[in-house]
Amino acid sequence: MALRMIALNRLPDNRWFARKVIPEDVREAYQRLYGHKREAHLKLPADTPRHEAKARLGEWAADVETRIATLRAQRNGEGQPLTKLNAIALAGRWYTWFVKHHEGEPGKPKYWRDFSDHLVWNVIRPEAPDDYEEDPKTDPQWEWAKEPEVRGAVRPQIAELGRVATFLAGEGIALNAAAYALFVDAVSDNLLPAITLLEKRANGDYSHDETPSTFPPYTDGPARASGVSCWDLFEAFVLATKPAPKTVTRWRAVFLEMQREFAEVGAEGITEDAARKWIQGLIFEKRQAITVREVWLSSSRRVFAWAREHKRIRDNPFKEVKVDVRRKAQRREDGRNFTAAEARIILKASLGYEKPSTPTERTRRWVPWLCAYSGARSGEVTQLRGIDIENRDGINVMRITPDAGTTKTSKVRIVPLHEHLIAQGFIEMVQSVGKGALFYNDKTPQKVSNDPLKPTRSRADTARAHLGTWVRSLGVDDRDIGPNHAWRHLFKRIGDEVGMREKMNDAITGHTQATEGRKYGAPSVQAMAEALNKFPLYSVE
Numbered sequence: 001m002a003l004r005m006i007a008l009n010r011l012p013d014n015r016w017f018a019r020k021v022i023p024e025d026v027r028e029a030y031q032r033l034y035g036h037k038r039e040a041h042l043k044l045p046a047d048t049p050r051h052e053a054k055a056r057l058g059e060w061a062a063d064v065e066t067r068i069a070t071l072r073a074q075r076n077g078e079g080q081p082l083t084k085l086n087a088i089a090l091a092g093r094w095y096t097w098f099v100k101h102h103e104g105e106p107g108k109p110k111y112w113r114d115f116s117d118h119l120v121w122n123v124i125r126p127e128a129p130d131d132y133e134e135d136p137k138t139d140p141q142w143e144w145a146k147e148p149e150v151r152g153a154v155r156p157q158i159a160e161l162g163r164v165a166t167f168l169a170g171e172g173i174a175l176n177a178a179a180y181a182l183f184v185d186a187v188s189d190n191l192l193p194a195i196t197l198l199e200k201r202a203n204g205d206y207s208h209d210e211t212p213s214t215f216p217p218y219t220d221g222p223a224r225a226s227g228v229s230c231w232d233l234f235e236a237f238v239l240a241t242k243p244a245p246k247t248v249t250r251w252r253a254v255f256l257e258m259q260r261e262f263a264e265v266g267a268e269g270i271t272e273d274a275a276r277k278w279i280q281g282l283i284f285e286k287r288q289a290i291t292v293r294e295v296w297l298s299s300s301r302r303v304f305a306w307a308r309e310h311k312r313i314r315d316n317p318f319k320e321v322k323v324d325v326r327r328k329a330q331r332r333e334d335g336r337n338f339t340a341a342e343a344r345i346i347l348k349a350s351l352g353y354e355k356p357s358t359p360t361e362r363t364r365r366w367v368p369w370l371c372a373y374s375g376a377r378s379g380e381v382t383q384l385r386g387i388d389i390e391n392r393d394g395i396n397v398m399r400i401t402p403d404a405g406t407t408k409t410s411k412v413r414i415v416p417l418h419e420h421l422i423a424q425g426f427i428e429m430v431q432s433v434g435k436g437a438l439f440y441n442d443k444t445p446q447k448v449s450n451d452p453l454k455p456t457r458s459r460a461d462t463a464r465a466h467l468g469t470w471v472r473s474l475g476v477d478d479r480d481i482g483p484n485h486a487w488r489h490l491f492k493r494i495g496d497e498v499g500m501r502e503k504m505n506d507a508i509t510g511h512t513q514a515t516e517g518r519k520y521g522a523p524s525v526q527a528m529a530e531a532l533n534k535f536p537l538y539s540v541e
Contacts, residue, residue: 079176091186092215178263337489373418375491378484383460
């Protein structure tokens, strides 16, 4: 790759400085990944020797140029493809290059220990999924770190830490989007071993390293597939149908993995047998068959069906693919709702926050009680704002609305507040907070992604996940129930027991009516409030 000459200058404070203009055609993508839109800047300490500054300038320029070339190649579908085997082989060449670049002068061991800590705790750990947050003991080996959504989230930082752009520039290799993802993921698997080796070198241990011998040899990859890619289909589907952000986030992992699996053949080249083999291969100990059926297969079938309807592909290879799910043994007598003891533990712990002063404390104090007395989805409650709590003809209600965030039905729902909530001081708490968010911080602006394929996780959703972690920490840790969703099951059961009509119960909880006829004549707020008066008070004694 030919690099344009970039001037190396001194700033007024004598630091070294260089700048590189980002071409207009890649500015948006460059800013999204690297944080700079119009110019990339290099700044070095004033005491950096000139020869070292020039060397750093060359490496930095190669990084920037390779980023630009890669973004263009990804946008245009250009660049060299890689098989999974070749991606690992190329990572082996990277490993040797990275170690050799540092081991002559490895510096102090502390540098590499800090490097390792940063990689593990600042780059990878923040991407842990909700189920791990709720119970870390279920995955002590951090297998979640290899899930496609985590891979995608950390990939830009891994590329930075591993100086991937510099390596590729030096090798004269340009990769297409799928190949680049495969390669960086392979680097991610080998970055920590490289850092560990360099810490040994810094401690004076130059014993033989067996790691390079474990990589396969690198060979020329097959010709690039023509036609539309799996990721192209997903991107077109999202832009056309605008699904909910949670749906995009969940399905994104599916199509990232699919893109890697079928990079060589493209979407048109996937046969029904290949689709079936891939889907079945997704089932393992940590990913149950029901998850593959309800998320992986469902999303694949839906997007490919849409693509076929719009003449983007000829066939839907996932149409006839099936996943058999063994009926799960029901080990709990109380089903998927909390037992009386479990409910008591959570509600009593909530009351321990007598004067909650932070959004987190307010979430723990009030969200379990609101869910317990309404059967609302926890995500609907954590996104409530002060303006969503209203008084209608003398009845205090919460207004669950898409204006506050996402709702499953995308419809507004009015739910009366149970008298026990009022007696506990919920309205006074709302008045003290004001019109804004009740259960998360909306005082500081949130950096929102402008990429429709990687939507920002809402603060309300984060609050919901943290609440689940807290509930598990109380000892309510049975994996057969959801730490937040079980309130919904419990409300339905108690409602049935006290004689609440099914249509009324569905109206309060936001369940879709079973028949077209039941959708007519929605219950009034007054009628729902009277039905809730029959709902018994929870006791924590």
